Amino acid sequence: MWLSAIKIAMQAGSKIYANRQKTKIAMSEAQLMHADKMARGEEAYQGKLLEARQSDWKDEAVLIILSLPVLVLAWAVISDDPTAMDKVKLFFDMFSQLPSWFTNLWILVVASIYGIKGTQIFRNGGGKK
Template identity: 45%
Template sequence: MAWFSLLSLAAKTGLHVYQNRQNQKKYMSDAALLHAERMAQGKIEYKGQVLTSHEKGFKDEIVLFIIILPIILIAWSVFSGDPAAQEKLDLFFFYFNNLPTWFVWLTVGIFGSIYGLKPGLNMFKKK
């Protein structure tokens, strides 16, 4: 009998948690609708939509890792004292420096759009 009452209690608790989650989804949907109505009426700005779109992706973290990786490699080659590592790193940056300009601008454009740096890209334009 103790097992039956324990299972009954667990089922009731599970049902209660499920109902709470369904209510939460309903309230979040209602809040999103109200927020969208207020944005359409001009009562509030569209900042919330930008935040929502940036919260759901890992692309910023991946790009940040890609940007930090050369710094880590440089630090490793300097502090390890391994001459072969320093030679390979110099060779890497030699080849990196000789990349086509379209690839460099593509990379700058990707980073700029991910981090919202489009106004800052104007300083790189040729005059």
């Protein structure tokens, strides 16, 4: 069972790495296209915005934070420690009882970091009451 979990984690990791490489290539091409437009006088300089986005660490920090419960859960299952599994169950029970305003706020923060429009959550009433 845990081998399949490791396999899934490895596949997800390799997909994330491949997407990061594609992003770097796309950003490089965008900078080149922008430089060409600037040289022709069609656009003003906007390179600082692109440079700031490339050195941004928030995406990685959020990904690590969101991955921690999965890693702890995997450790509790692999370790065969009943107290660890009880604590993980307690964590997820308590986590499910968080107020909807907090979970909605967290979703909006994560969505804004990854460039996803999360305002639909508030329009639909949050999903959790």
